[in-house]
Amino acid sequence: MSLVIVLFLFNFFNGQSGSSLFESFVLAGWNFFLALPIISIGVFDEDVSPQQALAFPPLYVTGQRNEDLNVKCFCQWIINAVYHAFVSFWIPLYIVPAYFTQSFYLQGTTIYSGLLMTMNAKVILETLCWTRFSYAVLAFSIALFFFFLLVYPFCTFLGTDMIGVSTTMLASDLYWDVFFLIPVAGILVDISLTCIHRTYWPSEANILRERSALNKVDQRIVDISNKKAPTRSSVENESDARAGVRNLEVNNYKGFAFSAPDDKHTMTQQSTTITASTREIATLRVDNFNATSTGRRTDSFAGLPGATDPCKDSEARAHAMPTPTPTSP
Numbered sequence: 001m002s003l004v005i006v007l008f009l010f011n012f013f014n015g016q017s018g019s020s021l022f023e024s025f026v027l028a029g030w031n032f033f034l035a036l037p038i039i040s041i042g043v044f045d046e047d048v049s050p051q052q053a054l055a056f057p058p059l060y061v062t063g064q065r066n067e068d069l070n071v072k073c074f075c076q077w078i079i080n081a082v083y084h085a086f087v088s089f090w091i092p093l094y095i096v097p098a099y100f101t102q103s104f105y106l107q108g109t110t111i112y113s114g115l116l117m118t119m120n121a122k123v124i125l126e127t128l129c130w131t132r133f134s135y136a137v138l139a140f141s142i143a144l145f146f147f148f149l150l151v152y153p154f155c156t157f158l159g160t161d162m163i164g165v166s167t168t169m170l171a172s173d174l175y176w177d178v179f180f181l182i183p184v185a186g187i188l189v190d191i192s193l194t195c196i197h198r199t200y201w202p203s204e205a206n207i208l209r210e211r212s213a214l215n216k217v218d219q220r221i222v223d224i225s226n227k228k229a230p231t232r233s234s235v236e237n238e239s240d241a242r243a244g245v246r247n248l249e250v251n252n253y254k255g256f257a258f259s260a261p262d263d264k265h266t267m268t269q270q271s272t273t274i275t276a277s278t279r280e281i282a283t284l285r286v287d288n289f290n291a292t293s294t295g296r297r298t299d300s301f302a303g304l305p306g307a308t309d310p311c312k313d314s315e316a317r318a319h320a321m322p323t324p325t326p327t328s329p
Helices: 002-010 024-028 030-044 050-055 057-064 071-093 104-126 132-154 165-170 173-200 204-213 234-243 264-302 310-320
Strands: none
Touching (some): 030 132, 057 204, 071 104, 104 132
């Protein structure tokens, strides 16, 4: 889109004649020079690691709410493209006339190079996960552009407009000034806005990436559903079996898509369920302990000579007491 806007802006300087600022094959190579870096983002890039995606299911909420692709986001990208086009056209417009020759395509290709590098800088900014393929594709894209500039002028059967343009352009310091200055000027605002947004309005994915980068969790996200219960001795297991305690397992969500709780109420219900189960187990163990303690006290009294169980004595005295009869007034 930025390329089309640059051509539109040039119409105010060519007398509305429809002349193109760029040579036809240079213009047609735009998608070839930029296609691979963009494809690499779609294939190799990831906002968070798979372990983080499984451990934090609320990350899927942004997709359910269409927060990544909506009218607002689309308009922001259009405004960003317009800004890049203005910077890539107006700044070089006052630089390229300094060439010792007024070659039309010499100036146009210089503007084209600055715009192309601005788009590559945008790709670098939007890449979140760098792999060897990402580096290779970006380097290949830039190398392909310079290979085209050096080879195309010798392909005279395709056209003669670029003869001598590439050698003159690459040998000039003015070209390299535009080559490095325009991407910096174009991407500086993007970097500033990105830093401000991630600092004051970070998303869940931004927070997780920051934690991983700072090694606060040593890049290892622990899933609470995978925590192993502490081992219990055989005596404790037998005691639980006598008390009626079953092997209760709380199955938490595993982090797959659409398995995250929708709100805090669901999380509260799960927490209440876990607490209730824990209380039931504790109650069973206490009841078993009381019953066992009562039995032990009974056995200890029975072992004494002439001793009786105080519980049984109290019951016997209760039965031996005469029942009072009502008297007539």
